[in-house]
Amino acid sequence: MVVHPPAFGLQLKSFDADSIKKMPGIVDVFQIKTLKEGMTRGYFDTNAFTDLVAIVGQSTWQVMNAKKQLTVEWQPVEKSSHKVDRFGTEIEVEVPDGLESTEAHYEQMNGMLSKTATVARKDGQPESAFKTAAKTIERSYSCPFLAHNCMEPMNFFAHVTDDEVLLAGPVQAPSLVEATLASRLDLPLEKINIELTRMGGGFGRRAYGHYAIEAALISKQAKAPVKLVYSREDDMTFGIYRPSYMASYKAALDEENNLVAFQVKAGGVPETPLFANRFPAGAVANYQAEQWEINSNITIGAFRAPRSNFMAGAEQSFLDEVAEAAGKDPIDFRLELLEKVKSNPVGENNDYDPERLAGVLKLVREKSNWANSDPGVHRGVSAYFCHNSYAAHVLDMVMEDGQPKVTKVVCAIDCGIVINPDAAANMAEGAIIDGIGNAMYGELTFVDGKPQQQNFDSYRIIRHKEVPDSIEVHFVQNEIDPTGLGEPPFPPVFGALANAMYKATGRRHYRQPFITDKPPLVG
Amino acid sequence: MKFISRKTQIFNTFKGIFIIMANFSLNINGKNHEVDVDPSTPMLWVLRDHLQFVGTKYGCGIAQCGACTVHLGDNAVRSCQLPVSAVGEQKITTIEGLSENGDHPVQKAWLEIDVPQCGYCQAGQIMTASALLKNNPNPTDAEIESAMNGNICRCGTYTRIKKAVKLAAQGDS
Incomplete structure (x- = not known):
């Protein structure tokens, strides 16, 4: 096992190997350096904790016990920078010092809302359009960091000898691990052999294979085959997390309730989630998209539908409110806008096909029997384009003992030709449940750099009782080449859930997770 | 190790x-x-x-x-x-x-419904479900949810798990 700093912003100062060396089953205790000083890192070499203590022993339980007794001292990191190869372009990444907290992150993000940000796209004259509008709606949305929490904690087998390197384990991007390891060990690529095992969940976390490098370095030093195992606590606190984001939206309606101006300003810790050219870009004559970023030493990376997993919920919740302000049905309102993109698009870089986005909305309207919900059932709708596919959900909710419960979700997806319909439906069902779970409960918070949730007693994952009884998945039948499916049904769930919760509870939710968000009643 | x-x-x-x-x-x-x-x-x-x-x-x-x-x-x-x-x-x-040839009613139902995605939690899910059915061959929906609530599935295969438990219960009776 490895021992890493208990907080982001800390690094290894010293440790006393003798404090545990005599414990039963303990073979060796030593330090490893996962990455070389000054090396140009690969894009997926993200890692806050490159100096680790490794404990080698005969059985997992013995090593777990020894780990608890290890005497180790930590010290604050200093401000630093390193080079990263961003798919062929070398960039310099600045890493700040300090112990960060969730509360401070939200203060910083709220502060950005009133500041000038970088304009990523501008159509027409948004400033004057907002000044002359009949009605203006302005809202902001936010989400916390999320840990991937793959059921199988990070782990890898390694056997490094002078002649060859044999690795085996679960990793999403073995060729990237191979390249980094070749550089780290000063060996040619052909000396490295990585065997893949099934992954007990990936969700993006296993694109970052530092744990495979760690296993190899431990094996090399211990001169033995080893299996590196992360405890659940290691897995949750040594994460490459979904960033914390915030987005503010502004919409203007004219006297006839037409959407005449739209503004989105989005940022996060430490990256922006903005997609400047997505819907409703292209549908509004006066449009502006802006972005900002707040640097951080907390490591972040890909998480099922990166950036979209926040933007879809924010955008689709906001459009629901704009439709309501315009006095229009939320599906009709979206379809009207999509019709404009189809017939007379604004701008040239819109990155979605309005017909296909409208297609999933029409299909979900039909399959859910949108206009005729049962009494006591509250419905929310949402549609989104990402990873080259289109997904729309209608989510049904009832109030049970004063608590909102999702009873049914009807979903329509256009991902081109579906090769394996049953597995595809399974994946979409899972994405919907994952979306409900993360929107309602998912949250990783920090105090002084330390993750406050370390295991499933404090990090709430959706369970059997919280899952809808029925999920229907419908695929648009066409002959278009297949596109993404792992991600696309996930992001729109956040919006459909928020919109159904508003109908069920009379409250608009702006801050995830919704379970702890207590907004006032609307109206 | x-x-x-x-x-x-x-x-x-x-x-x-x-x-x-x-x-x-x-x-x-x-x-x-x-x-x-x-x-x-x-x-x-x-x-x-x-x-x-x-x-x-x-x-x-x-x-x-x-x-x-x-x-x-x-x-x-x-x-x-x-x-x-x-x-x-x-x-x-x-x-x-659980069975010699992977043909316990719960395992058969799991195959029939094609439950797993990554598969990591599924052995635990199957062991909980098979113990439930041994002690309560015809559980209600609420009893299934209660018994299974301690088993997390991060891929979100819960609706299929519930279907498979019901199918296994029917197969048993």
Whole structure:
């Protein structure tokens, strides 16, 4: 096992190997350096904790016990920078010092809302359009960091000898691990052999294979085959997390309730989630998209539908409110806008096909029997384009003992030709449940750099009782080449859930997770 | 991690405490197995590290996720919280011993519904479901949800798990 700093912003100062060396089953205790000083890192070499203590022993339980007794001292990191190869372009990444907290992150993000940000796209004259509008709606949305929490904690087998390197384990991007390891060990690529095992969940976390490098370095030093195992606590606190984001939206309606101006300003810790050219870009004559970023030493990376997993919920919740302000049905309102993109698009870089986005909305309207919900059932709708596919959900909710419960979700997806319909439906069902779970409960918070949730007693994952009884998945039948499916049904769930919760509870939710968000009643 | 088995009891001193490796005779999947381990060792690690029954998975170590579920007698238990010294003569069944040919009604239902995605939690889900049906052959929806609520599935296969448990119950009756 490895021992890493208990907080982001800390690094290894010293440790006393003798404090545990005599414990039963303990073979060796030593330090490893996962990455070389000054090396140009690969894009997926993200890692806050490159100096680790490794404990080698005969059985997992013995090593777990020894780990608890290890005497180790930590010290604050200093401000630093390193080079990263961003798919062929070398960039310099600045890493700040300090112990960060969730509360401070939200203060910083709220502060950005009133500041000038970088304009990523501008159509027409948004400033004057907002000044002359009949009605203006302005809202902001936010989400916390999320840990991937793959059921199988990070782990890898390694056997490094002078002649060859044999690795085996679960990793999403073995060729990237191979390249980094070749550089780290000063060996040619052909000396490295990585065997893949099934992954007990990936969700993006296993694109970052530092744990495979760690296993190899431990094996090399211990001169033995080893299996590196992360405890659940290691897995949750040594994460490459979904960033914390915030987005503010502004919409203007004219006297006839037409959407005449739209503004989105989005940022996060430490990256922006903005997609400047997505819907409703292209549908509004006066449009502006802006972005900002707040640097951080907390490591972040890909998480099922990166950036979209926040933007879809924010955008689709906001459009629901704009439709309501315009006095229009939320599906009709979206379809009207999509019709404009189809017939007379604004701008040239819109990155979605309005017909296909409208297609999933029409299909979900039909399959859910949108206009005729049962009494006591509250419905929310949402549609989104990402990873080259289109997904729309209608989510049904009832109030049970004063608590909102999702009873049914009807979903329509256009991902081109579906090769394996049953597995595809399974994946979409899972994405919907994952979306409900993360929107309602998912949250990783920090105090002084330390993750406050370390295991499933404090990090709430959706369970059997919280899952809808029925999920229907419908695929648009066409002959278009297949596109993404792992991600696309996930992001729109956040919006459909928020919109159904508003109908069920009379409250608009702006801050995830919704379970702890207590907004006032609307109206 | 390579385990070196010990035939004799050994004593080790650490901070003044004697840690005793002891010999345990365990009935697992109908066969007798001997291990020499610290009495506090959870059955999860005895199964995985010492006896190579690796179908039982580690997920949290604190009985919150159910990935390590095995049967102790007829009941589903979290093996991460079951010290080897507490087992005594009670029979343990792991996923490897649930049926000889993978044809337990619950396993058949799992195949029929095509439940798993990544698969990591599924052995635990199947062990909880099979213990439920053994003790309650025709559970209501609420009883299924209650029994299964301690088993987390991060891929979100819950609706299919529930369908498969119901199918297995029908197959049994």
